[in-house]
Amino acid sequence: MRLTLDKALAVGNQLEVEAINGTQHVVLTPGLAAQCGYSMESDPWGNTRIYASLMGCFVENEEDKTFVGLRLTMYSQGNSEVITHDVAKTCTYSAWASREIICDRNYMEVSNYIATSDGSVDMKGQDLYSEESKNDASMCEGFSSQPTSHSQATGIWKMTFYTPEPTVMVLREALEAGYGAKMTPNRLVVRSPYNTAETYSEDVAGVPMELLKVSTYYKAQHGLTMVNLAAACPIGGVIFSEDLISWHVPRRITPLIEGRVTILETHMGIDGEGLDKKQMIARHYTLSTTEYHFVVEIPVGSPDGYFKSHAPDYQYHLSYTVEPMLEILWRADNHADTRYKILFPITTPLMPWLPELSDNTIPEERVFNAQLGLFLHDVELVNITFSTGILSVAECNARGLTVQEHSSHNGSKTFTLTIPFAEDAVLKYNSEPLVTVYYLSVILGFFILPEQTPFSHPLELEASLQDVVLPSIAGTCDETFFYISVKYGSQGHNFQTMIGARLLTSDLGEVYSLTENGTHFSFFLPYTSPDTVFELVETFSVKARVDLLLWNVDNNWKLGDFSLACNFPLNTTKCFTNGTVSVLALKVESVPNLTPSWLTLTDKACKPYFSDDRFAYFSFTVDSCGTTRTFLDNYMVYENVITMDQHSKAYASPADPSYRHTVSCYYLINETESLAFHYKPRDKMPTAEAGSGQLMVQMRLAQDAEYKRFYQVTDYPIVKYLREPLFFEVELMQSTDNQLELILDNCWATLNEDRTSLPSWDLIVDGCENLDDNYMTVFHPVVTEARVPAHIKRFSMKTFTFTNDAEVLKNQIFVHCDAVICEAKSTLDGICSGQCVNAKGIRARPFKGLRKGEKLCSALRGVYTSAIGADVTACFM
Template sequence: MSVTLCVGFCLLWLKADATPAGFSEAVIQSECRDRYLWLHVASTGPPPQFEAVDGGGIHSLSEPLASRCGYTISTLRMGGYTTVRASYYSCYTQNQNDKVFTFSINVLLSDATGHWSSRHVSTSCSPAEPWSPRELVCEEDYMEVSVSRDVSCDAQQGGGGGGQAWNVAASLAQQAATSTWQLMFLQDGGQAVAMSVTEAQSLGYSVMVTSRRVVLRSPYRQPHSQELTVHGVPVEVVQASLFLRQKLAVVMIDVSLACTLNSGSFDGARLLWDVPRVMTPLVGGEGRFESRSLGLGVEGRLLDRPTAAARGFSLDLHGDLVQITVPFGAEGGYRRSLVVDNVYSEMYVISLLYEHVFSLLHDDGSGVETRHRLFRVLDTPLRCQRPITIDQTVSDDHQFSVYLGNIPADVALEEVKVNGKQLWTAEAAEERSHSVGHVVHTNGSHAYTLRVPFEDAVVHRMNLGEGVLQFSLDINFTLTIVPHGDSYHHHTFITARLHDAFPPELQAECTEGGVTFSVEKTPRLGSLWEVGVGQEPLTAELAAQRGYRLRNESQSITLEVPVSSVGYTYEDIDLLHFYGTFKLLLRDSQTLEVQVSTSKRCLFKTKEMIVCSADGFMTVVTTPTATWPTVHPDKTSLLDRSCGPKQTDGSSVLFEFSLDSCGTRAMVGESYVVYENEIVQDRHLIADGPAFISRDSQFRLTVRCFYPLNAVSRLFVDRIFRSETPGCSN
């Protein structure tokens, strides 16, 4: 008579021990956790490599050996580190009666030069909680089940699918059982395949039998695995049992495996992961299913309910499914931000742990507790986050106000360019902090406010007529992800208009000595207009240079221009009077387009003067009778004796001649052209024997006009003189 024994399955728990002495926590940390050793390696170079060491030598833990032997080398490197989870039942680990597990691992690190060095980790660990009858682990790259050898039940009540397939397996086990352990796989259609442990290991499986437990480990998608759908979730299943003959009995231990394959989904705000509440392939057959506890953890550690709730995690039952939700950016995960096509993009990754403890109770009161643990890395697709700009400008405030929002917490404003010119940089923020403000929101995002006065030199201005001025900003914000420095740009164009923006009026009046102008300042618009004399802006320096008297007061500007100052145009000159005209301009200070022009023509008494006109004439009024003995004005002439005075009286004389006539001499200096002539009177001589007698004075008066060389357009070519500005006399 044969007796068949069957047992159930398992899950994991967590425990933290001190970091071994001699290792820098900044580089390598190791920690004994319940059911596995945890290694944490921080590195900036290539990913570290790992080796297991035992009495048989050194074994490189690269794929596929790592997954076959119970080592999970995490690919989650967003935090700049690599983690390793080594199962207590991993290959090359020393096992002392299923109570003490000793690991010996080399960590290979590469420096900046590509040189590899080795650090050794040797640690002994013990389970923090007693082993459950069955413990099942779904790791990232393998499935593992360990089952107690002491728990048994009738073959007809076993899990693993039950029914006809299980009966076929039991029958085959009774026929093929030997005194050594064998492994049997159940296939679709009720087929069963038995093989030795050595054969199974050659196919990639790992089988271990200790004094207390049996262990089966299988990488995903092995030849004997099946993919099923359980309540809409894809599940990979390996239905297997270990068996051997002991005297008259056949011991048959169910080592079936079942792990979900889904990687979750993302609804735009949360990661969602569905897990079947009842994993049918593991609880088939007769019996009553009873759920004991559900747990959720991060990075291989279970969280208590208050901590999970504080992070926004939820674990809810929805019919036959357990739905796990994780908010985007929740504590325990990692956010990665980057720039894709000038758009800020980010993704979120988290390593979750799900644990379900349940039992299958039979009518006779027996039952087997199962701990089922799933490790799963969930990640979101790239999520774009574009800045927004809001124009908050109020024209009456005479300044632009722009809100730049939806800026992630790891992004900083680096530079602001307006109309192609740099307005603000983060490095010089203290110098112009008034132009950019920072706003922090409670959700972790932040924003910036940009304020630019209308009269700022970077602002473009357009006069639309009828007193309407349009101001515009073409803004380019440069945003940088901190700390890795990827930058992207956000562009916006903003306009604002001012109505009733007429230029101020210019008032002018004649005085005895010149012309006086007054300009009333317009509140807050004064900087929009520029007062000019010809091509030059009216400044205190220009006024001092030319002899103007300028008073710049709070409400107005007053300019007194003496009649002898530069800038006048003189007309109708005779020996008694002449007209002097002075023009003052009001220009757009940015475009320099003339908005208002006011000319004042005044009659002045003629005194001694030299006028050098822009059209190439020199007019001279002088009083030669002031000499002693006196000179007769009507007897004077220029160097060319045929050029006499245009007008004389008893004491004064007026000459008017073109600069290319009457013997005028021209001389060119470095920056000026000088035209020079002389007013002369030759003495009338009377012969008296060998001597000459004259009652007339010898008179010579040199007159000169200076013209800037760059203002004279033609010189000595066609003898036609043209100058952009009047000359100055001497």
Template sequence: MAFEICFSVAMLFSLWLAAECDDLPFEVHQVECRDHYVWAVVELAFAGEDVHFEAVDETGIHPITEEYAAMCGYTASVLPLSGLVELRSSYFSCHTENKDGVFKLNFNLLVTHDGHLVRYNFNKTCTPAAAWSPREITCEVNYMEVSLRNEVTCSSVKMADDWNDALRAPYTSAVSDWQVVFQRAGEQSMPMNVSEARKQGYWFDLMDERLVFRTPYGQPDSFSTEMSGVPVEVVHATLFSRQSWVVIMVDLVAACSMDEGSYDNGYIMWDIPDMLHPLVSGIYDTQVNVGVNGKLEEQPVAEQRGYMVEKHNATVMISIPYNAEGGYRKSLHLMGDLYEYYVFHLYVEQISMDEDDVNTRLRFQKTLATPLLPRPVFTENRTVLEDRVFTVYLGDVPEDVKLTAVQLNGHMYIVPFINSSGHTITEVVHDNHTHDYTVQVPFDHHVVTEQFSREDEAIKHMLDINFTLTVLPENEHFYHHTSVYALTDASPPEFEANCSETGIIFKMDHRPFDYLWFISIGSERLTPELAAEHKYNMRNDSQSLVLEVPLFTDGYQYKDFSLKGFLGTFEVLVRDHGTSDVQTQVTKSCPFSPKEFIACSTDGMMTVMVDLSWVVALGGIPARTNLADKYCGPKEADDTRALFSFPLNSCGSIIKLGKEYVTYENVVFSTKTQALKYPSDSSNIQGVKLQCTYALAGLHRLFSVYKFDSDTEGVGQIVHPAQSPEVQQEPIGFNEVLQTPGPAVRHTRPFVKQPPSQHIRVSSLVKNLPKGTRGATQLQVRYNGL
């Protein structure tokens, strides 16, 4: 038996009560009229997570609690991923004013600021753009809602017998007041009036043109079943009333997919049945539209984003790429690893057409989330060896993860690095909501460790990096570790050389692989014993080697002599430990300006600058002084000093030959003190005695040719006369003379041209000395100036 549903009901509302509160700042909220509800959001940073809403109408203020929201058509949510607090209010909600298809809604937002509860008001007036379908069903996240047009063409489909049996009891027990029965699994509840149903959480409302039924999920009168393999929650309510001899019965069925969704091969999938419920038969066409965040997308846009809607038998399968636009992504640190998940607020519209060309519009609001997906960041060694800089790339870092610190070989640095740290870090943000970091550390940075790799025969530079990454906004830390190394040719140690007033200072910082080389001065290896022998000052600790070479000690070379001074050059050699080959040499030249000096070269030149203050004190003039040969005068002179440079075997020099040494001696005379000839007893000379002493073992020729050739520089002495005013003030004994070994001073020509003579070995000359005098007697040979 078929029943004709023909009625017209009007419900009149006069709704408006202005709550005494502040208006919500427009820059922190947004309110929109959607197709079947009002959407309002407030920035989470403004509202906070402890936020509450109130519905306001002419009857007063009504707190929207969780239970009250499900019964009255409100959905309030805190959405931390989008940073919003959201309220969705059905146009048919309990406290909406509906007049001639215009819906007015008024709300309060309650937030806590600085410990005080503050109430803000916002409201909205909406006129839906699209006409209502004869049957509208909404599957919200917390309730189901059905609305029917009050004038519906009677169905041409004959009802089944079980349907007629189910309606017989309401028909026979109908009274004038509206009553309702709930049917499930072939059973039905006892009739109850609408007010009693509201007490149980059901909402029935007769509006201007529509009948509305709303129920929370999980009510005692709902039941779960499967439609085409999809779990569905169903509420089947029959509303009836006897009006005179006519019984009006309205069958209200809400069926919502309870599929929790699934994740497979990069897609979030959700299923809905093609047919709502067996009671709704005769459906021959179904259209499904998909969107997110309460808005449907046009078909081209949906396809571009990768949304797919496929029908398998009687099941509609919706698939969305997990990282498609419109979703929300969140990083999560769990048990030392980084994960991510994606959340979609899916919005689906299903339009079904029956045989009477009456359509049913079903709307779903469903929140779907992927499982936790591993989200590893990665590092890449982008070091270019020629740059001698470690370049390490940290990539695929999600936008809600920040690099906050970097540990380099145990040394912690907070990001961003300070400019003076010696290393750098740069960040690049990408359009795919990720960013990356590049850390650069020079090979010679103090945090980089080095060791010699015998396998590679190279220096191995090593850097251990531990990145500290922080997940926002929870500020949870996790770590990503990597190690890099680079091989470079083993380079000899490097010295830093600086001049001082008294000599040259060499400094070398130790490295772990410095044992591959050793340091030498000339051909002799630098040791503490050698330094002591040559009167070098050497300090060698775990950090560095410092060698101070005083002026006039062994190893110096001198040039550019003048009254202003000279250049002193000292050379340090770095030799291969295995072959003793010279790998590098560090040569440092420094200007020196001592009061007086003497240099005895390997090629037989004596260069001396003498302080003649005592001559001046006696009325003499330094420029008029001369050597033993009166024709050998100074090259340069000033008020108190004179510079002489001459071959050892000229200018009246005498030679004193001992067993192991030979000494060349000359004298600086003044016209005030000059003797007629060089006295045999040189201790009585009234002048400045000049001496150069050489080891016989290092001389290649002596008394044979006038080309002097010595392996080493001679030891020079300047001996002032005992009766000079200076000496009278500060007596200097013969054993307390200025003794200055000097380097080679090479001249292109001798001062005096002398005839060649035969080659005579010194050893033969000493051999022919009378017995008993070889060790004690000095052989004196006079070289007269020619």
């Protein structure tokens, strides 16, 4: 019989059994339970199953058909107040086989049918799973309050155990040794715990078995009778794979089967309850037969079993426990039946289980959000170890570090942690200049209930966030100084500053008047500082540059760099009226290995009056140091050359560029032959290569001759009558350099937008109006205050159209112009000599086969821009 108690009833782990007559209370210790035919199994949820043999102690037997027993009182051990639950069961069972063998968790039992009072022997066995037996078994599920009594084992004289040597005991001695023996109205029962002195082990078909062989002598009405009894129970035969349990039971157990037998029935069950085929298929259970074994296969994780947590070496492991039952009914040649029932709890070896981490962190929310699981229901999170200390779960939640437990319908657990990036235990560092990495390492401390077994699990979380603001640098110049300001980024002043090739130390900061507050620092330095470089030296100015580098020395990151170049006024050459010349030579960036002290004038004996690592200062008279004199127009010119001393240069790198600087002084000769000073530079110091870019030219059509109002793009096409004047303006845009002048080289008209199309007619040729035109182009002077006059050219023409004899080819024209940008004071010949300087030398473009007509020109459209040398085009329609 089986009694199942849920968690509410199973308050303890010991049972007190009340005798049927109500006069005796017996505590079922583990030894007494095995001797009397009781066993108990509890799962981690606290649910308990109690099994009692129908032939056990304290069970009232009525003709081996009705059994009243299992009146129990449960109490909690160690509790001063006993909590009792009185339960009882009444079962009917009549499907006895001649021999019944039970292998339970803690004992093995064998019972044989014996002669009745009239001397007959009932050898008929019945099917446990017949309709009759099912009805009998169902009666065991009810509770009854009927009293129970102790059934005395009378009539047994002595017992001989074989191990295999015989050991003889009278009944009292056998009971004292822990064995159970009794006679019922129809059966003789012997019960033995496992691993007693009179049992022994033996391998049967590769499966270890625990065996009991005993001859029992008892007194019957017809005299002394002896019955040989044997039981054999498997204590092994289980094979585990990752997801399957295979349980092997020998088909032929030598002490139990002698001679030929016929297997009548085989059944599988769970927790002592049989399963039909549909139930087995639904659970993926199989029961098969091989040549030597009955094989039961159960998937690991089947719902009929349960998992349990363990923590060997403080590491989380799982085991799976399930209790299959195998029942076999066979018949021997003498027509005696044997029912063999095995209740066999199976627990898998410990399986390491690594809970999965789900990192649900969204870095922009600046909070770690992680979930760890799965754990079994018997795991409890106790504390969390941070780098700053250990906190209990309650303490974590009180500090805003949210720790929650989540349970699923199957009893498994997960734990979630929500920890802000701002928590002290969260470390942060920069993986690259703009990215901050937030790192959290904790150890979660757990207990396994009810054993309170501790184990731990480390947890590491990392999130990257582009939340770093780099420092910024700004700077300005005046005529003497660079002014530099550095604003700190989000990481504060965690960097070093390089000015040129030197580190900005506190000593250097005093030299440059460094000031600092919580947000930025600033300083200023003269352009002659040794931490600047000279890019370009001209007659009256020098272009100097300062370079800054912000550097993180911990990880060798460049956090920012900055270069500021400015022109500073500096007259490097001075020519005095007394014939003295002073020259300042500077070391420029393009000649990095130049040593100023190696410079000399034409006369190598004339060395610098003063020099250091950046400057060389010369002072000489015009009649010394190899100075030459020439006459040019009304000037007397004195020249000298500063070069590298060849002897000194031998020590420099052969790849160093040569250094040559010509110094010139011009003296004006007037009509009275008296001399006056005038300086005109001829050569420049070594310079860096000039930059390149684009100049933009625009062509517009004015609405009036004063060029005050212009047509817009949306105004086109524009209708004009024949011979009506058109006023054009061409301008060099986005330039304020008054040293540049725009010259119109050629302008012509075509019938379509293709500048090379025919027919065409010249309007301006080589900078002048077309002399072959009856209505010549007219240039207009430019007077403006807002713009540079030299950048603008204006001309007008009279509206015309193309004709072929009497036919107008098309009532539209397009105008194209080539523009040239020249130096305003250029003395060169050609187009840059000025707009139409010598009109007499101009030749018109050849006639293209068509002449201008005098009919209506319908429209004008277009504003076009161009780089230097490209077309500037206005078009008529």
